[in-house]
Every structure is written in structure tokens, then in C-alpha cells.
Amino acid sequence: MLLHSLHISKGAFEAGTGWTLKPEGACKGPVCIPLSRPPSSQSPGDTIDVVQVASDMGMPLVASEEHRLWALGPAVVGTRALVSAEAPDLGLPDVDGNLFNLASLRGQKVLLYAWAPY
Amino acid sequence: MWRSLRDELHPKGFELVTVGLDTLGDAGCRAFIEAAQPTHPSLIDRHHVLAELFGVINIPSSVWIDEKGMIVRPAEVAPAPPQPASGPRMSMPPDAPQRMIDMMTEAAKIRRDTEGYHAALRDWVAHGADSRFALSPDEVIERSRPRDADKALGHAHFQLATQLEMDGHHAAAVQHFREAHRLVPDSWTFRRQAWSLEKAGPEALARFWQGPDPNAPEAWPYDGDWLSDFRRIGADKYNDPWRP
Numbered sequence: 316m317l318l319h320s321l322h323i324s325k326g327a328f329e330a331g332t333g334w335t336l337k338p339e340g341a342c343k344g345p346v347c348i349p350l351s352r353p354p355s356s357q358s359p360g361d362t363i364d365v366v367q368v369a370s371d372m373g374m375p376l377v378a379s380e381e382h383r384l385w386a387l388g389p390a391v392v393g394t395r396a397l398v399s400a401e402a403p404d405l406g407l408p409d410v411d412g413n414l415f416n417l418a419s420l421r422g423q424k425v426l427l428y429a430w431a432p433y
Numbered sequence: 434m435w436r437s438l439r440d441e442l443h444p445k446g447f448e449l450v451t452v453g454l455d456t457l458g459d460a461g462c463r464a465f466i467e468a469a470q471p472t473h474p475s476l477i478d479r480h481h482v483l484a485e486l487f488g489v490i491n492i493p494s495s496v497w498i499d500e501k502g503m504i505v506r507p508a509e510v511a512p513a514p515p516q517p518a519s520g521p522r523m524s525m526p527p528d529a530p531q532r533m534i535d536m537m538t539e540a541a542k543i544r545r546d547t548e549g550y551h552a553a554l555r556d557w558v559a560h561g562a563d564s565r566f567a568l569s570p571d572e573v574i575e576r577s578r579p580r581d582a583d584k585a586l587g588h589a590h591f592q593l594a595t596q597l598e599m600d601g602h603h604a605a606a607v608q609h610f611r612e613a614h615r616l617v618p619d620s621w622t623f624r625r626q627a628w629s630l631e632k633a634g635p636e637a638l639a640r641f642w643q644g645p646d647p648n649a650p651e652a653w654p655y656d657g658d659w660l661s662d663f664r665r666i667g668a669d670k671y672n673d674p675w676r677p
Contacts, residue, residue, distance in 0.1 A: 316592075317480070317592055317593070317596050333486075373582070373585075374585070375582070375585050375586040375588075375589045376589070377586070377589040377590055377593050377609070379593055379597060379602075379605060379609070381605070382597065382600065382602060382605065384593065384596055384597065384600075385593070386589040386590070386592040386593035386596070387589065388485070388585045388586055388587075388588045388589030388592070389485050389580070389585050389588055390585070391580055391581060391582055391584075391585050393574075394579055394580065394581065395488075395574050395575065395577045395578065395579060395580055396487065396488030396507075396508075396577040396578040396579075396580045397487070397488065397504070397507060397573060397574045397577035398574070399570070399574070400503050400504045400505075400569075400570035400571075400573040400574060401502060401503060401504070402496075402498045402502045402503065402504050403486045403487075405482070405486065407452065407476040407477060407478055407482070408476065408477055409474065409475055409476055409477065410459045410462060410463050410466050410467075410475060410477060411459075412459070415450075415474050415476055417450065417498070417502075418502065420448050420450070420498075421500065421501070421502050422446075422500050423446050423447060423448045423500060424446055424447045424448070424497070424498070424499055424500060424557065424558060424561070425447075425448050425449075425450055425497070425498040425499075426447070426448075426449050426450070426495050426496075426497055426498075426511075426554070427450050427452060427483075427487070427495060427496040427497075427498060428435065428449060428450065428451045428452065428493060428494075428495050428511055429452050429454055429478075429483050429489045429492050429493060429494045429495070429508075429511075429622075430451060430452070430453055430454070430465075430492050430493045431453060431454045431455055431492045431622065431625065431626070431629075432453065432455055432457075432461050432462055432464075432465050432640060433455070433461075433625055433626070433628075433629035433640040433641060433643070
């Protein structure tokens, strides 16, 4: 996920990475990664220290300091891109900028088709 | 092409969701989407989150997701639906630049198992979890792209590059695209996206040129380009063969 600050809300971190921060660690599907400083509460407004959590989770953090921009990359669990066969939450805009969530299609078989105009 | 397939299968509980992987967003994708007149959701992925989330490394690719939200086939090459033999064939106008002719010649060597893939798709729509083409969760994970710390870092560099590009910092974006290419050498989409953002070749072909300007080759900021990389890697290795 892209960041303009290294201190963001728990809710923003969870929405951006797909990992849920619990007392037992950062969890996604069946996997939990221990955190050195687990969240003190379950409030989505609590601030988290991205550098600390990224370090605990082995997530790469790349900076463009000149532009006050960071990218937090995926955690690596096992040896594959997928940690779980559960489809992640996917929310992307359509061509007019309206946000669409993949979860809205639950109940149908979905073929997600990646293409490009180049 | 996909629209008629989608319209045929939609009453059987199937939906197509197309995702345009393009940092230029709607500016890059709109013309293509409107030409397709879709009846399905058509989304825009400027940061290539599909690479990070699903392991997409080339286009066109597909991921199959069942009614419960479980992935039953991870990202793989998705050939266009079979066309009738009398359908129009793509060809280059006679005055096309040599590079474009060369690229089309190479691209024609790419092998795809159109019949196998589309028979499997119809089988899954008809039989769901009973289809042998719907894979178990363990198989889905096992067949997804390999990932390690270097690749994860490469994905972060790529995302940063896309945002820098969107913010108008092209030179900074190029540096991070280069790192992404170095760390994730199997991603064609990481390379093609970066190459497509360089201005070289005639304007109408610029997105597809993906290589040095013949009048200023030293200005090309990447180590590879579409034609060189394709010839080096070879048509046989361009895609993984489709596996039922």
C-alpha cells in the first residue's frame, strides 16, 4: 500500500494490507504473525507505527523521501503469492471513478480478467 | 469477444470482471472499454494491485473465484474466446514501422491453449465445485507465483513508481521501475507498463512501441525492451503452458 505518513490508523493499515491486527498478531486467513507491540485496543482509530509493524511482519518498506511517499509491500508467508485461497477484498474504481468491490459478486462465479492497453 | 461469452454464461450464475492494469488509468483505458461496450464491471488498476494480491505477471490473465469467494484457479494466461474462422485477422498497415512489424511477427509465435482453457471454463460454469478444473485450496496456493523477500520488495518499488508517475515525477518513477524489473524478472506487466510510459515511436503507436526511439536510442532508460526481451526469452517461454 502507498503511504504519505509512517503513522496511520489501525483501520487504514488493515484496509490497505488485508491483515487484521489482533492481540495474537497480524492475521490473514489462517495465518497470524506475532507483533512486538500488539494493538492495545481494537479501535480502528488507534495509530500504529508502520516501521515497527512492517519490521515485525517482514513487509518491505520503500521510501521516496524527497516526495514524502512510501510503499509498503506484501508480507511473505511461505513461498507463494497466495497465503490462502480465500479471495482477498478487492476494491477498484471503474472508468468513471466509482468504487466497485469484488465481494458484491458473492453468489456468482467470477472470472477476474487482467488486460492492458499496451 | 468476451462480452458475448459473458452474456451467454451470465444467466448460469457467471460474471466477468475486467481489470485494466494501467497507471494512466481511465485516460489509458477508456477508449478500449467503451469500444467493448461491456455489460460487466470494468475496473481500473493503476498500481497493479492484482500483481501483489493475485500474482498476475502478464496480460491477459485470469483468476477464477467461486460463489463463496474462494479462488479455484490462480492467475494464469487467459486466451481470448475462440473466434469463428471467418473472423477478422489483425494485420499491420503496409507503411507500419519495421519495429511494429517485428513485434507482431514475434507475438504471432506465442502459443495459447484456447480450446483447452475455454472448454475448462464452460465445464466449471456448468459443474462448479464438481468440475475437475476447479482446484483445491492447497493446489491454488501451490500453483500461484513463487514469492520471496526480493519479489515482495520489487512489488513495493513498482507501487511507489506508479504513484510517482501519477504525481508527475517521471525520472524518480523510472528508478523504482528499474528496481522492480530487477527484483521481479518474471513479471512482463512490470516491464510493459514502464516501457509503455516512455514517449518513443509515432504517437499513435507509442503505448505499444515499448522500446528505444530509433532517432535517440541512448535516451532509453531501461536495460530491456519488448522486442529484445521477447527474442531473448523466446516465444516458448513467454507464457507458462496452460495446465488443466
